[in-house]
Amino acid sequence: MAEFPRTDVFSGPKKTIKTPAWEPGYIRDSKSGKPREIPIIKQLYDVLMKLPRDTEKVFTVPKITLVRYFQKALEGANIQDFRFHDLRHTFASHFIMKTRDLPALQKILGHYSPVMTQRYAHLTNGHIRAEMEILSAVWTPIWTPSEKSVPCEVQKSFVK
Known part of the structure; x- marks a missing residue:
């Protein structure tokens, strides 16, 4: 498996760690912009790793x-x-x-x-x-109609 670099960015008084948009097994970007992890299966990861890229994005x-x-x-x-x-x-x-x-x-x-x-x-x-x-x-039926069953007979069998 490939190693993904972590980049430290100094932005004033706090230190921000910028991670790539994806890493083995997970895609981290979302449409809403809210952070979430989307697991990806190994077969997909292997295919994605074979694609040429010059960016940290999954789809280039x-x-x-x-x-x-x-x-x-x-x-x-x-x-x-x-x-x-x-x-x-x-x-x-x-x-x-x-x-x-x-x-x-x-x-x-x-x-x-x-x-x-x-x-x-x-x-x-x-x-x-x-x-x-x-x-x-x-399934086990609770009642099986006889060959001579008529609607009245059916109704009576449930009333008994």
Whole structure:
């Protein structure tokens, strides 16, 4: 793993330690400007370390350039009606379907409210069906209708 330099900056009576925007395993910048750590997996870290850089920033191209490359990739793949921000929703959905850990997802996304996090965590129909199958594996019906059951009979069996 690479070592990241720490830079001491003297700014008058106090000493400020400036750390890079990211270090192994974490990205520290946030859109809101409030400090928070975003954990990154080793596979992503390894890919990022292979990219050439002359800055401490994680992504060394301007945002507009990144968006343009993304748009070209979408056009090349014939994908329509998809925005860069949709990747955040996609990540949140896969994370919640795999881990079921809403508080962890809330922290990763930097949301102060679980309600906001729930707006990002979309469940697929296949996932919902699979969850229902888990229930069916342990389901024991409390009543099974006979072949000659009629609605009155059904009602009577619950009253007894």
